[in-house]
Amino acid sequence: MAPPGAVRHATGSNPGRAGGPTRAVTRTLSDDPLGGTVRRTVLPSGLRVLTEAIPAMRSVSFGVWVSVGSRDETGPQAGAAHFLEHLLFKGTHKRTALEISAEIEAVGGETNAFTTKEYTCYYARVLDEDLPLAIDVMCDAVADSLLEPADVETERGVILEEIAMHDDEPGDEVHDLFARAVYGDHPLGRLISGTEETVTPMTRRQIQSFYRRHYAPPRIVIAAAGNLDHAAVVKLVRQALAGTPLDVDPAAPAPPRAATPAVRLRPATTLVEPKETEQAHVILGCPGIDRTDERRFALGVLNNVLGGGMSSRLFQEIRERRGLAYSVYSYASQYADSGLFAVYAGCAPGKLDEVLDLTRAELSRVAADGLTETEVARGKGMSKGSFVLGLEDTGSRMSRLAKGELLYGDLMPVDELLARVDAVTVDDVNTLAAELLAQPTSLAVVGPFGEGDFSG
Amino acid sequence: MAPPGAVRHATGSNPGRAGGPTRAVTRTLSDDPLGGTVRRTVLPSGLRVLTEAIPAMRSVSFGVWVSVGSRDETGPQAGAAHFLEHLLFKGTHKRTALEISAEIEAVGGETNAFTTKEYTCYYARVLDEDLPLAIDVMCDAVADSLLEPADVETERGVILEEIAMHDDEPGDEVHDLFARAVYGDHPLGRLISGTEETVTPMTRRQIQSFYRRHYAPPRIVIAAAGNLDHAAVVKLVRQALAGTPLDVDPAAPAPPRAATPAVRLRPATTLVEPKETEQAHVILGCPGIDRTDERRFALGVLNNVLGGGMSSRLFQEIRERRGLAYSVYSYASQYADSGLFAVYAGCAPGKLDEVLDLTRAELSRVAADGLTETEVARGKGMSKGSFVLGLEDTGSRMSRLAKGELLYGDLMPVDELLARVDAVTVDDVNTLAAELLAQPTSLAVVGPFGEGDFSG
Numbered sequence: 016m017a018p019p020g021a022v023r024h025a026t027g028s029n030p031g032r033a034g035g036p037t038r039a040v041t042r043t044l045s046d047d048p049l050g051g052t053v054r055r056t057v058l059p060s061g062l063r064v065l066t067e068a069i070p071a072m073r074s075v076s077f078g079v080w081v082s083v084g085s086r087d088e089t090g091p092q093a094g095a096a097h098f099l100e101h102l103l104f105k106g107t108h109k110r111t112a113l114e115i116s117a118e119i120e121a122v123g124g125e126t127n128a129f130t131t132k133e134y135t136c137y138y139a140r141v142l143d144e145d146l147p148l149a150i151d152v153m154c155d156a157v158a159d160s161l162l163e164p165a166d167v168e169t170e171r172g173v174i175l176e177e178i179a180m181h182d183d184e185p186g187d188e189v190h191d192l193f194a195r196a197v198y199g200d201h202p203l204g205r206l207i208s209g210t211e212e213t214v215t216p217m218t219r220r221q222i223q224s225f226y227r228r229h230y231a232p233p234r235i236v237i238a239a240a241g242n243l244d245h246a247a248v249v250k251l252v253r254q255a256l257a258g259t260p261l262d263v264d265p266a267a268p269a270p271p272r273a274a275t276p277a278v279r280l281r282p283a284t285t286l287v288e289p290k291e292t293e294q295a296h297v298i299l300g301c302p303g304i305d306r307t308d309e310r311r312f313a314l315g316v317l318n319n320v321l322g323g324g325m326s327s328r329l330f331q332e333i334r335e336r337r338g339l340a341y342s343v344y345s346y347a348s349q350y351a352d353s354g355l356f357a358v359y360a361g362c363a364p365g366k367l368d369e370v371l372d373l374t375r376a377e378l379s380r381v382a383a384d385g386l387t388e389t390e391v392a393r394g395k396g397m398s399k400g401s402f403v404l405g406l407e408d409t410g411s412r413m414s415r416l417a418k419g420e421l422l423y424g425d426l427m428p429v430d431e432l433l434a435r436v437d438a439v440t441v442d443d444v445n446t447l448a449a450e451l452l453a454q455p456t457s458l459a460v461v462g463p464f465g466e467g468d469f470s471g
Numbered sequence: 472m473a474p475p476g477a478v479r480h481a482t483g484s485n486p487g488r489a490g491g492p493t494r495a496v497t498r499t500l501s502d503d504p505l506g507g508t509v510r511r512t513v514l515p516s517g518l519r520v521l522t523e524a525i526p527a528m529r530s531v532s533f534g535v536w537v538s539v540g541s542r543d544e545t546g547p548q549a550g551a552a553h554f555l556e557h558l559l560f561k562g563t564h565k566r567t568a569l570e571i572s573a574e575i576e577a578v579g580g581e582t583n584a585f586t587t588k589e590y591t592c593y594y595a596r597v598l599d600e601d602l603p604l605a606i607d608v609m610c611d612a613v614a615d616s617l618l619e620p621a622d623v624e625t626e627r628g629v630i631l632e633e634i635a636m637h638d639d640e641p642g643d644e645v646h647d648l649f650a651r652a653v654y655g656d657h658p659l660g661r662l663i664s665g666t667e668e669t670v671t672p673m674t675r676r677q678i679q680s681f682y683r684r685h686y687a688p689p690r691i692v693i694a695a696a697g698n699l700d701h702a703a704v705v706k707l708v709r710q711a712l713a714g715t716p717l718d719v720d721p722a723a724p725a726p727p728r729a730a731t732p733a734v735r736l737r738p739a740t741t742l743v744e745p746k747e748t749e750q751a752h753v754i755l756g757c758p759g760i761d762r763t764d765e766r767r768f769a770l771g772v773l774n775n776v777l778g779g780g781m782s783s784r785l786f787q788e789i790r791e792r793r794g795l796a797y798s799v800y801s802y803a804s805q806y807a808d809s810g811l812f813a814v815y816a817g818c819a820p821g822k823l824d825e826v827l828d829l830t831r832a833e834l835s836r837v838a839a840d841g842l843t844e845t846e847v848a849r850g851k852g853m854s855k856g857s858f859v860l861g862l863e864d865t866g867s868r869m870s871r872l873a874k875g876e877l878l879y880g881d882l883m884p885v886d887e888l889l890a891r892v893d894a895v896t897v898d899d900v901n902t903l904a905a906e907l908l909a910q911p912t913s914l915a916v917v918g919p920f921g922e923g924d925f926s927g
Contacts, residue, residue, distance in 0.1 A: 073860075112791050113787055121848070121852040123854070123857045125860070141860075176797040176817065183749050186636065326573035326576045337628070338627065341630075341636055342636065361632065396578050400579005400598060403598060
């Protein structure tokens, strides 16, 4: 499948575990015509460093990505990955919380972090000349956090406010409700932030143990993109991690990754969160495909045409022709072992039945009759164009390196990815549509309704 | 003030009005070391075209900017500028709504629009090879919209849903409430979207009249940035506008701009929107400075240090040390003839008094004692770094061209802007702080309170 000229590294292996190389090993991965040179080094500890050198850019984006998220938590730990993410900005042996942010902000840089269900990311974006500073600060913060007891208490308050803020945004809340409808008690069905009930009693000891267990070098990918030199980045990362808990003996076995419970998607479930909102916020959806499923390129095309843009069927039908919603779109979520395909709409509560009927009718129509050739061609154009347009800043380039490594064990070259989209046929899309969209759907609603309003 | 090498055009005049040139006039404005070559052409109609050629980028951003916003509306027209913005995507003599979006999306491009209090923008971002298509579609949509009666009715429903969605987001709503607290009945105090009361009865005739009155060539700036050729862009714009209502006789006088009522800022006003939210959403603020005030560079530095980042005083005091809020920040809004300086926080309703006391104490402390030299240096670094980092995509470059022309009648070269920030002294910042932050403050609160809870 790889076009001539693409250089790919072997997939699958995790070369940093015990028995891996004892010296850093560097390879050049790809040199794609749209981007810069990608290089990858595996340190003796197993930590991987990937960079993309793009000399025309003034900025560099630098990220530390850890292969742990909310799905790695047990029930009582719910919110631990996110709580820890907050605490890593609170201070190290070398720096206070103020110094961590002030050092980056003084040079006009920005830094932030986020936790997902499957990974956690800490990143900074700075001018190229400030990359050494950013590497030193970010590696220090992630590797050597003190988790001071007083900071745990303060940050607990911040996180409870973050949860409360989220509860004031029904358009966000409905996404969490839908995940719970589909995944139930499985970790993928829980809130990334945890809840007031799990965050309030969480102890420093629990968080510390989560930190030391999961933040092991073989589970960390460091990625950088912009005007940079790979060897210099690797050297600076090694210097910054020297003497920290991430500077481990390469002979030590990496801690085993806790097994995640097997995913069991619940059949057609309806959940309603009664709330006195102006709009009804609704998600209707079904099981999708996992992240490595070869059909993901066809699903991207299907999603674009069904509800991915202003020219999509749902946007045209529900907004342009009938004026029933301001926001209506479909989306696909993909995880390691499962996925979702769903439609969101926000509409007047009195129009919800009509919006649901129209959405269900459109899903059935596409399942039965498929998309036209013209639509599939447009959907492919959307996939390719938005992918290329999305690679024009150092932040998205950096994310691409890290996600490729962390989630696929591989970086797909840009031209191969475009070729994969090109290879999608009308038949591929319509076969997938027939399979996915004919499934029973689950429903999540936040709005002025009772819990039993949508049963039966 | 302009450094050697910068070429600037004369400010202030509006060269496209009657008596202006009858042939297109093109000048090179600047060739700054961080960006590309900027060129500006005034068409005989008075419409201005600005481009920045950046050959290293794959994308081009293209925008049509109109110097009209919600402050140009009379009371019963409230929401007309925004209603019109929605309708311009609904179809022309050449294209249906579906064709407008499908033509851009088929090549992976994106298109959108937004209305502010002082201007309206329609933009597209596409791969460079698709720029001719984007110019043709966007110019057609903006210049030649049909405003079909049926589309007015459908879009009214969409806008009412947009208003309802906004009402479900208390963190957004409080910003509108604060504008009303400060500006009262002045157009700057009203919602950009209008309200259900003004949008429901608005007629096609009113919107059509607003369109023809305000969308005149001398009030339109077209801007593009990316891998492009200026002369080609000008030619394509002229072709796309030929025969449309924007292809006007250059001898015809431009319609006069309606006078906006003089701004009268209301002294210390408190407005409360009672709502059963989880958090109290609060804004505390005072009059600021207008957009052309020379002190705006000092205000930027003051804002950075007071509440502009994670290292800022308010973030450190309210979030890092006390854990009272997840989101707390200050900001400055600037208009042609006035401005605001304000602090937002979202916190537990029971902690609101504490958050307000801490915020007021910090504002008083800075008014009385000023910032330190270290803080001002950091604030200047933030201004410069974030400005340069913010210029790395074609969208922000395109916006910079258009806003410079539309709001300042001039494009300040990057190096001059950086020099202006460099020239800010501790004394400049502290003199401004003493003046602004000692003023009586206004207050807006959305949350579980009564209307009289904060009086006295």
